[in-house]
Amino acid sequence: MSASETTTVSVGTRRINTVLSQHARSMGQLRRIEIYNDKFVKVADQDLFGRQSYHLNLGMLEPWPVRHRRIAWRWLLGIAYFALTTLLFGFYLWQNQTTQTLNQVLPFLITFILLTCGCLILFIYYSPNVTEFRSRYGSCPLLRLLYNKPDPESFRHFVAELKTRILAASQAITFDKKEMLAIELKELRRLSDEGIITQDEYRRARQRLMNMHF
Structure with missing residues (x-):
């Protein structure tokens, strides 16, 4: 196909x-x-x-x-934090260009560059x-x-x-509507148990269904 x-x-x-x-x-x-x-x-x-x-x-x-652009704020904040830290280490290294400083700071600089790239990848993945x-x-x-x-x-x-x-x-x-509410709640529970929807999504939907039922 x-x-x-x-x-x-x-x-x-x-x-x-x-x-x-x-x-x-x-x-x-x-x-x-x-x-x-x-x-x-x-x-x-x-x-x-x-x-x-x-x-x-x-x-x-x-x-x-519904068209929805999900923003993974946690990973966006991670990008900002690690990118800023990388810049600070880079600025410090630029101001103190000695062999001792290079040996001390360079490993941290590389680590924070990798962490920034990792957060960027996860941000793209979780923000479709x-x-x-x-x-x-x-x-x-x-x-x-x-x-x-x-x-x-x-x-x-x-x-x-x-x-x-x-x-x-x-x-x-x-x-009827009450039967449909019960069926939907049962299906949402199944999808939650299977990991298709999150526990938070299930709890919010369950609360809406219970409000409609009563």
Whole structure:
């Protein structure tokens, strides 16, 4: 299949409707998103830290995505701190150009340069430009697409297809709202246990669901 393709292919018990493949070289990330059996999505993600995959029922997603640029402030502050320290060591070394000073300061200077580069890499990795599909009631981000990857046309086509499938899956639901809240809470707990969403994301979504329930 190409990067984004709308078709129907049978794989075991799955009928794959649409596929989007994304590659972010700066993050070393490969992502494959499959819409299958008309109402499910499978996400397979591989990056520098390993692999993970999970499945979602499209009926639990909000059909209107949100574009979101996440800023990893912790790593941004790390860049600023280590870069400033590097400059201070460099300035001190420039002011005291002796063999003794060079032997004492140079190892620290190299260490802080490496730490700055490391924080920069992690900042890029943890600050992706994404389009998020969130859970219907808890507003928890469950599906993140790298914005305009692999190309704008394929990305727009896949997002449009995904929205159409979500709406169709939602219209086929026969449960009432309280039942849907319970189902979503159960699914969010599963995704939290699998490490797909963070504990903080789960707690915030759970609080929203409990407020709606009562």
